[in-house]
Amino acid sequence: MNKTHGVLIIEDDFRIAEINRQFVEQTAGFRVLHEAKTRAEALSFLAEHAGQISLVLLDAYIPDATGLELLWEIRRHYRHIDIVMVTAAKEVDTIQEALRGGVFDYLIKPTQSERMAHMLDRFLKERALLEQKQEMSQEELDRALNRHPAVAEPPPAAASSSLPKGIDxxxxxxxxxxxxxxxxxxxxxxxxxxxxxxxxxxxxxxxxxxxxxxxxxxxxxxxxxxxxxxxxxxx
Missing domain, CATH: 1.10.10.10 (Winged helix-like DNA-binding domain superfamily/Winged helix DNA-binding domain)
Incomplete structure (x- = not known):
């Protein structure tokens, strides 16, 4: 039986929270368990239901804390939970700190459904692979993290076979x-x-x-x- 991953959305705009809920629940294997509008509400829910949560979608702007403060707080107390920033914040300092905090991904609003679907699909594949393995080779780890050694630029003839702009x-x-x-x-x-x-x-x-x-x-x-x-x- 396929595992269903619980998702917590932390977003103070109920309209955006609902859009994100719809994005998430279009992908099999996920279920949104709660939408929290504040740090206090999010931490209260996590205190009771953290064991059911695999993924948090976190905005950088919430009323009673910054998203980055809450990111580090969740990271300290709930290390099994992956966090994805879903925010309008484009500042490099914010992005860098989120990356240092170990976010699984960083999505800039307005979020495209294709980009959200890509993130969720990658999450499922990585979780499934890591749960099946006790050890991994460098090649397996590179594939799981979508990181590969740099290669030389292809010659012009090979480059012409790439997909056009707008086609992923x-x-x-x-x-x-x-x-x-x-x-x-x-x-x-x-x-x-x-x-x-x-x-x-x-x-x-x-x-x-x-x-x-x-x-x-x-x-x-x-x-x-x-x-x-x-x-x-x-x-």
Whole structure:
């Protein structure tokens, strides 16, 4: 049975907290257990439920403390919990201190659903790998931490094969997997709902697949009589 990781959101803006909740719960393997608006509320919840929490999403700005102060406090008392800063703070000093505090990731608001999904997917993979191992080689550790020795820049011919701006490999793989499992041609709206992205993002990836010859598009009419493009992967 797959493990479900409890999540605590510490965010004083209830609208942003709810958006983050929706982002998290779109990913299997996570459940938001509480949304705290202050340091006092967060610490009170942790005092009773820390054993159920695997991940904290922490804003840098909360009413009764700074996010960095609370970061160090959680780190001292609850070392098993991973912390991700989800904040509008872009100052390098803030980012550096958060990194020194061992944050799992740092997401700058407004958070994109694709970026949140990427972080959550990496969290699941790293936790699963570390729970299965008692020892790790350098190569395994580098893969787990997504850190690899520097390599020389590829020659121009090789560079031309990289993905264009706006096309992320992780999201592209998700789109391809979703399209492959779909029983019927998909509209941009269908795909957006399936992958938890905006319609414009879904359309960008679909049109990219068409341009690459990996998918084809056909014109159809929806319920209101307007034409819409439906996409399917080529055999």
């Amino acid at each position: 490999k992780l999201t592209l793989d998700t789109v391809l997997s979703t399209m492959a499992q779909a029983r019927e041609p998909q509209t941009a709206v269908d795909l957006a709902k399936a992958i938890g992205a905006s319609r414009s993002t879904a359309r960008r990836y679909l049109e990219y697949l068409v341009a690459q010859g990996k998918a084809c598009a056909e014109q159809a009419y929806g319920e209101v009589g307007r034409p819409e493009r439906r996409y399917r992967l080529n055999p």
